[in-house]
Amino acid sequence: MASEYVLEMRGITKIFGPVVANEDVNFKVRRGEVHALVGENGAGKSTLMKILFGIYQPDAGEICLNGKRAVIKSPSDAIGLNIGMVHQHFMLVPSFTVAQNMILGVEPRKGITLDLAEAEERIRELSGVCGFTIDPEARIRDCPVGVQQRVEIMKALYRGADLLILDEPTSVLTPDEAEELFEIMRTLTHQGKTIIFITHKLREVMKTAQHVTVLRKGKTVTTLPIDETCEQDLALQMVGRKVELYSGKDEVKPGEEIVKADGLRAMDKYGRWCLKDIGFTVRAGEILGIAGVAGNGQDELVDVFMGLKKLSKGRIEIDGRDVTGKTSDVIRSLGVGYIPEDRYERSMIRDASVAENMLLGFERDERFNGFGLKTDAIKKWADKLIHEFDVQPPLLDVPAGSLSGGNAQRAVMAREFALSKRVIIACQPSHGLDIGSIDFVHKQLLDRRRKGYAIILISSDLEEMLYLADTIAVMYKGELISSFPNRDVDEKRMGLLMAGVRDAEPEEEAR
Ligand SMILES: Nc1ncnc2c1ncn2[C@@H]1O[C@H](COP(=O)(O)OP(=O)(O)OP(=O)(O)O)[C@@H](O)[C@H]1O
Numbered sequence: 056m057a058s059e060y061v062l063e064m065r066g067i068t069k070i071f072g073p074v075v076a077n078e079d080v081n082f083k084v085r086r087g088e089v090h091a092l093v094g095e096n097g098a099g100k101s102t103l104m105k106i107l108f109g110i111y112q113p114d115a116g117e118i119c120l121n122g123k124r125a126v127i128k129s130p131s132d133a134i135g136l137n138i139g140m141v142h143q144h145f146m147l148v149p150s151f152t153v154a155q156n157m158i159l160g161v162e163p164r165k166g167i168t169l170d171l172a173e174a175e176e177r178i179r180e181l182s183g184v185c186g187f188t189i190d191p192e193a194r195i196r197d198c199p200v201g202v203q204q205r206v207e208i209m210k211a212l213y214r215g216a217d218l219l220i221l222d223e224p225t226s227v228l229t230p231d232e233a234e235e236l237f238e239i240m241r242t243l244t245h246q247g248k249t250i251i252f253i254t255h256k257l258r259e260v261m262k263t264a265q266h267v268t269v270l271r272k273g274k275t276v277t278t279l280p281i282d283e284t285c286e287q288d289l290a291l292q293m294v295g296r297k298v299e300l301y302s303g304k305d306e307v308k309p310g311e312e313i314v315k316a317d318g319l320r321a322m323d324k325y326g327r328w329c330l331k332d333i334g335f336t337v338r339a340g341e342i343l344g345i346a347g348v349a350g351n352g353q354d355e356l357v358d359v360f361m362g363l364k365k366l367s368k369g370r371i372e373i374d375g376r377d378v379t380g381k382t383s384d385v386i387r388s389l390g391v392g393y394i395p396e397d398r399y400e401r402s403m404i405r406d407a408s409v410a411e412n413m414l415l416g417f418e419r420d421e422r423f424n425g426f427g428l429k430t431d432a433i434k435k436w437a438d439k440l441i442h443e444f445d446v447q448p449p450l451l452d453v454p455a456g457s458l459s460g461g462n463a464q465r466a467v468m469a470r471e472f473a474l475s476k477r478v479i480i481a482c483q484p485s486h487g488l489d490i491g492s493i494d495f496v497h498k499q500l501l502d503r504r505r506k507g508y509a510i511i512l513i514s515s516d517l518e519e520m521l522y523l524a525d526t527i528a529v530m531y532k533g534e535l536i537s538s539f540p541n542r543d544v545d546e547k548r549m550g551l552l553m554a555g556v557r558d559a560e561p562e563e564e565a566r
């Protein structure tokens with residue numbers, strides 16, 4: 056008789072040097088369900104899934120698929136066993152079309168030439184099955200993140216996946232896109248597919264999953280049917296103690312203007328205008344929130360601000376100094392802390408140690424450098440930072456690239472908060488963080504606001520925006536289409552503005 060469980064992982068242990076990432080983990084998933092996997096940053100979720108997908112080999116334990124022992128030595132073994140994985144960082148080729156990406160590595164052939172027509176046909180067929188459509192000829196670089204994610208999902212299905220692993224799929228999506236993803240997940244499970252869903256948002260767990268497994272510090276805490284638990288209970292199980300959230304915000308009277316941007320214009324790498332005459336000011340003790348669906352020019356705005364991209368026109372001032380066209384070194388030396396969205400790519404050297412990463416931006420600081428690097432001083436200081444921000448594991452010598460998503464985020468934040476004197480730019484600061492850590496980061500930002508920092512917050516999380524920002528500006532197709540004090544806004548109006556609807560006049564849809 057076929058097993059009730061499509062997947063059973065038993066006694067899985069995985070050790071990385073001093074870190075026990077998974078310890079005797081048991082994880083069983085029923086066919087046709089959405090099974091949520093939750094836990095704090097560094098609890099071992101991604102590691103367990105990478106073992107299932109053949110990226111890592113466990114040090115102990117076994118995996119059974121449909122009741123049969125399975126040996127998964129590589130991702131191609133996993134794919135052969137009908138397992139698919141959508142990573143948080145997509146692995147698509149931007150200049151290729153949807154169809155070309157879909158068939159990479161499994162190209163259907165006609166003689167010696169590629170049979171793209173057949174691939175496009177299969178994609179149309181799969182679109183019907185999944186309940187979403189994708190234009191096979193669209194180029195990935197022109198597709199919004201939500202669509203790229205669907206391409207990843209369809210790519211896994213194209214390779215025959217019955218068991219689909221989604222590692223934090225919603226952290227890159229807007230609330231509407233997340234809803235659409237849940238609909239797709241429902242459609243797929245109705246067809247007998249099984250989905251393992253990693254998320255930090257417990258509301259999403261309650262909404263989509265039939266079972267949930269909680270990991271804490273590498274061990275399985277419990278597996279529960281969804282109707283026997285609730286958000287508070289899950290938070291408690293994850294953290295092991297009660298978590299208090301959203302403590303409220305002080306009144307702060309904004310002071311002098313610290314950041315001034317005027318008439319900013321810039322082009323993207325394809326020669327299209329991505330910033331069209333943008334202007335704003337941020338005062339001491341003020342958080343300016345820039346809201347908007349990703350891809351409407353927010354990244355480019357941050358890049359020109361940080362000196363990472365050339366302006367065609369316009370002027371930027373920090374603390375009365377004209378910094379237009381200055382390099383990012385100069386801008387950082389003025390005390391601008393920068394938390395980029397893509398921490399791994401932009402603000403860490405993966406192969407360097409955590410301690411060395413904490414030094415980035417402080418290389419010329421005389422506390423750490425003078426007749427050579429002062430190793431002891433650096434270690435002491437890096438140690439203080441990682442303890443303050445509770446980076447796990449609290450080890451200075453491990454490569455930064457081995458930190459879990461959320462812990463990498465905390466390490467970058469610890470450094471940037473230490474570096475900043477007057478200004479902080481925080482891009483999606485809570486992406487990938489567990490609930491306790493989000494609260495911690497929010498408190499840090501509010502603390503700097505109280506100390507008179509000018510803060511620019513870029514976030515697609517409306518709840519976060521409404522909680523933190525004093526002023527909210529909405530970005531749409533390279534323009535700031537509206538700007539208003541937080542008290543004048545509600546979520547519905549924000550949603551409309553983000554879709555480009557200004558003054559109740561519908562605009563052409565964003566592509
Ligand atoms: N390749 C690696 N080398 C060394 N340590 C690693 C490696 N991969 C993971 N770890 C460690 O294993 C632990 C678990 O990491 P994992 O990425 O599984 O956590 P996670 O639950 O996915 O966390 P997050 O929510 O932050 O993504 C962490 O302490 C991490 O530092």
Ligand SMILES: [Mg+2]
Nearest residue numbers: 100101459460
């Ligand atoms: Mg992870």
